[in-house]
Amino acid sequence: MRKKVGLIGYPVSHSMSPQMQNGAFEKAGLSYVYDKYEVHPDQLAEAVGDMREKGFAGWNVTIPHKQAIMPYLDEIAEDALKIGAVNTVVNENGKLTGYNTDGAGFVKGLMRHVSFPMEEAKVLIIGAGGASRAISYAMGKEGPKTIAITNRTMEKAQDIFSECLRDQDQVISLQEAEERLTDFNIVINTTSIGMKEDRLPLRVNHLKAGTVVSDIIYNPFKTALLKESEKRGAIIDNGVAMLVFQGALSFEKWTGVAPDASLMEKIVIEELGGSYVNR
Ligand code: ATR
Numbered sequence: 019m020r021k022k023v024g025l026i027g028y029p030v031s032h033s034m035s036p037q038m039q040n041g042a043f044e045k046a047g048l049s050y051v052y053d054k055y056e057v058h059p060d061q062l063a064e065a066v067g068d069m070r071e072k073g074f075a076g077w078n079v080t081i082p083h084k085q086a087i088m089p090y091l092d093e094i095a096e097d098a099l100k101i102g103a104v105n106t107v108v109n110e111n112g113k114l115t116g117y118n119t120d121g122a123g124f125v126k127g128l129m130r131h132v133s134f135p136m137e138e139a140k141v142l143i144i145g146a147g148g149a150s151r152a153i154s155y156a157m158g159k160e161g162p163k164t165i166a167i168t169n170r171t172m173e174k175a176q177d178i179f180s181e182c183l184r185d186q187d188q189v190i191s192l193q194e195a196e197e198r199l200t201d202f203n204i205v206i207n208t209t210s211i212g213m214k215e216d217r218l219p220l221r222v223n224h225l226k227a228g229t230v231v232s233d234i235i236y237n238p239f240k241t242a243l244l245k246e247s248e249k250r251g252a253i254i255d256n257g258v259a260m261l262v263f264q265g266a267l268s269f270e271k272w273t274g275v276a277p278d279a280s281l282m283e284k285i286v287i288e289e290l291g292g293s294y295v296n297r
Contacts, residue, residue, distance in 0.1 A: 027080035030054040042277035076108040119267035121156025127259025145208035146174035155182040168195040199224035212241030227251030
């Protein structure tokens with residue numbers, strides 16, 4: 019019998035994880051099957067109990083269950099505790115452990131483009147929602163020189179700073195971020211600006227050539243931020259990498275082996291019907 023894994027969320031219909039994970043299982047010759055399960059918030063406890071009992075090897079968790087699932091798990095890994103959200107559950111003989119691979123997955127994708135030592139990295143993170151929290155924590159662990167976080171709502175940036183960042187990091191206003199953009203060699207957009215409208219999360223007039231600019235949005239493939247940054251000589255990357263590497267890290271937690279991440283990336287790009295940016 020094939021081992022079961024999957025995704026719970028509400029909704030889940032848009033997810034590309036089944037294609038991406040099943041392709042990787044097949045390539046690795048592993049007998050697993052990944053399905054998506056739409057779980058209404060009222061049915062979360064029941065769904066978790068059910069999956070535990072049915073012997074799921076583990077599963078991914080998406081909106082709106084990433085925080086809500088925590089009380090139903092037996093153990094929560096340090097990264098997930100710090101970030102305050104779980105996106106991956108591992109079931110070991112009925113014992114459920116929650117992890118967060120979103121931040122580490124993002125960092126793994128980003129590092130493909132960073133050619134300077136991390137001690138020289140000066141990182142700007144735009145946005146202060148759930149994605150920003152995961153990315154801020156994971157970036158901090160990489161040991162960059164500084165991280166500045168900025169957001170429309172400053173209190174939310176302040177909260178992430180206090181809970182996930184380090185003493186040498188800082189909260190700055192959007193205006194200050196625009197003015198000081200030349201100081202940063204890594205810029206990360208974690209907001210949804212650029213997804214529905216062709217708009218920038220901040221003005222990039224002061225962006226330096228060679229800066230790594232990463233947007234967690236993958237649809238559109240190239241947001242206004244990426245287009246404008248590319249014009250200024252930045253090295254750009256979109257959100258496909260985060261999607262792929264968070265999934266690759268989950269795969270590894272369930273199976274104990276690393277998947278073919280390039281195949282996963284290819285599958286996602288095919289599903290999106292696009293061609294990859296800046297390859
Ligand atoms: P996620 O969990 O996916 O990160 P979220 O928690 O809704 O999503 O966070 C969205 C981020 O995009 C926040 O930083 C939000 O800014 P606020 O904290 O000020 O709300 C930002 N964002 C979304 N729409 C925005 C807009 N129109 N202008 C400025 N910031 C926006």
